[in-house]
Amino acid sequence: MNANPSIVNAGNVSALKRAVLATVIACVLTVGMACSKQLATAGSGFPQTNEVSGWTRTGDIRTFAAADLSNYIDGDAEKYLRAGVRSASTADYKFGDQTQVVADVYTMSTVDSAKDIFESEPAADARSAPVGDAARLYAQSLVFRRGPYLVRIVAYQTSAQLQQAMLDLGQGIEKKLPH
């Protein structure tokens, strides 16, 4: 059995290498799948009705893979694709009885991808807001990024309470983003 120990040893080393390699691959796949799952499901965490005070979620959450993004945002999709978007999820909300709002969560491939999109838009008359890593609050919209996620909340009507309400909703969405 030990007539040629060097061969046996070589075989043992090969087996060990294979085992280590298999373990590494398994780990990489597991982590990769976990990350992938986490990013892919980022949009499913939209707050439910009244989870954020005053907000009603109307309709279903819709999720678009990168390849289908133009079905949702037409030509805007190119910009997101260039930056490395993985998916986008969207949900409609109502604030009070009057104000219709749409909330989008873009799952980007990296933090820098989200930053690229955020920085590509003129700040105009925005003010900063305490949500995410960086945020811009306008009269009728709130845009912020947190890690690889870019969140955009847009209102179709205005009201005196709207900015604070959008900030509340934004913070509610941020809590649901995967860490």
Add this chain to the structure above:
Amino acid sequence: MKNKAGENRRDFLKSCVAGAVVAGVGGLSQMGSASSEPVPGKSKVVIARDAMLYGNGNGTSSTPDSSRVQKLLDHAMQTFYETSDPVAPWKKLVRPGEVVGLKVNTIAGPGLSTHNALVDAICERLKQVGVKASDIVIWDRTNHELERVGFQISRDGNRERVIGTDDKSVGYEENASVHGSVNTRLSKLLTRTCHCMINLPILKDHSGAGVTLAMKNMYGVIHNPGDFHDNNCCPYIADLNSIPEIKGKFRLVICDAMTACYEGGPGFKPQYTWKHNGLIVATDPVAHDYTGWQIIERKRAELKLKTLEEAGRPPKYIAIAGDAQHRLGTNDPRRIAVVEV
């Protein structure tokens, strides 16, 4: 402000108004033959505006006054067709028995889509010239987008039909239409349901094409718009609009420029919109888009933003659509008669 021809804007408008009479009658005869071939002389573009369209004029209301929209539509159409009768233009445009499609633009949601009030006003006039309500088809890509901006889906009955191409009863043609760089399947609402079409786009900036107006709105009649956004959408937009079913069926553009977008389009980003309070009417889609582009550039200049060319998205599709290969209209400002009322 100097345009390409070296004229200042005042001179340009003066020459445009002078040319308006020449263009008007030519445009009407063109309507009757349901052709979109450019006419000799100038292409007429009417821009009608009402500062009080949103009520108080300061832009705080999100919904235009529907009675003022009807008046604005009449003013624009009467100016374009040079008549004092608000119904007369529609008699020249359509005939009873024809199924008339209204291709709205609803992808951006309630803030930046063809207003229901404009569609209602057009339907009212179409019915007054003998078009049955059920022969009016208001349509876009999807039922969801139509419903989201306030249209109620209606497949049949005695009222106007409202339907998306994605409805189970509609869909896209099995066979592809091919023209130049474009290989696509057309909505059956265009190919089978409607005899003629009125194009109702929005005045918008576009992150790829530069602007999205009449010709880009045709991306909403095909199954694969996502395939045609490279290279500032060139030459795709021009090639798509050259497909005979599109070129032959669209008789008029009425651009909803009540709320317009100068940056961040085509999606609705309210911080980059303004109340332009207007409608733009034309039969020449190239002249129309050229004129709309100039409006957006003026707004960007006012806000000290880069020109669209400097921003890396010149709307070069307009010149391609007007070139000798496509001949969809004119982008030469000396051959465009802009009438502002």
